Amino acid sequence: MDQIRINVSGNSTAQQVYNWLHGLILRGVLEPGARLSETEIAQQAGVSRQPVREAFIRLTATGLAEVRPQRGTFIGRISVKAVLSARLIREAVESDLIRMLSANAGTDVLNRLEQQLVAQRKASKAQDVETFITLDDQFHHDLAVAAGHGDVWDVLEGLKSQMNRLRHITARVFDHQKLIEQHEAIVESLHRGDGEAAEQAMRSHLREVLNDLPAITKAKPEFFTD
Template sequence: MDQPSFIVPSSSTAQQVYDWLHDRILRGDLAPGARLSETEIAGQVGVSRQPVREAFIRLTAAGLAEVRPQRGTFIGRISVGAVLSARLIREAVESDLIRMVSATTSPALLAQLDQQLEAQREASARQHVEDFIALDDQFHRSLAKAAGHADVWDVLEGLKSQMNRLRYITARVFDHQKLLDQHTAIVEALRDGHADRAEQAMRLHLRELLTDLPEIARNKPEFFTK
């Protein structure tokens, strides 16, 4: 793992170690099944083992790590059930949100979404997966905020850790163009003031995972659990 340089003495060390490991697990830098060593990570970060141990406990509680008796702590496999549940919740919530947005769409919002789409295209052209996913999240957060429910996106974000792990895998494997086209279809439906089409485009977009997941699971069965 890369040498981190983020530890700030004035903040909780355990929280900082947790955030760092959490981010690396979601991005796939730490693959499912990889062993976590308290001693190794403490040495790399430059802290005692106690905050690392606390971070491991939190990762385990979040379903991102697992303790195997007499063997140690390992990166947890991706829960297919958790991914599908998060996707279902997102579709139900975001389909309602997009209908709310369609009733109040403004030129300023459309300009903002157009700019975000262009930034996504640029990130895709650079093959920068982290930027692409961050911009994807920004796009959906902007729609939730436009609907007057930015806090709802924060709730969704807390539910989709396992889903985000899959997103990083698919963003490295599959062509981004389909997702870009789907985002564009959502924006064009809003531009036309067509609520039904906007909702349909959102549902289609969020169901893309149902196609991607089986293929990834077949190719990387060791990464997944029910």
């Protein structure tokens, strides 16, 4: 498990512990159903149990952890409903954004997106899952910024924690090439200034999770809840 380094001049200790655990949960390092120990986490972080307890409370409030009476705190299972809701919201928002961008995507934007495709292919070839997912997020973030609505991406980011957990699982077992090809289709449509094609390419891309979800929930039923 990744180690944490507490920065005494940075955010509060509880915030840093929360950010650390939050990242481990989203990346699947801490799997659904795993038990969280205040004592063990505190020892690993080199802090008292109080900031760890505060981090646990925040994780529980966001649905990433759950308290089981007389048993302790456990990593929450992935909510299928939350995944589907986040996907629906993303499709509605990002389809509008890509159509807006298609009307005025400049050379600088297109060149940057092409460079990102190159980086995605490199990460896929190296089977570097963490880098690939980071690049995928960056791709969508940059599309929102280029459309003039980077703040919208920040809102989406706060809604899709359960979806991100699923992405880390699927990225380990499914071929990245299909996702890259979908990104390529989006960029090609932007090159042509074809808003309708760009929108359809984005919708197809964001609906891919609907194809992946049944197989993953069947293979790992213990990871999911309705």
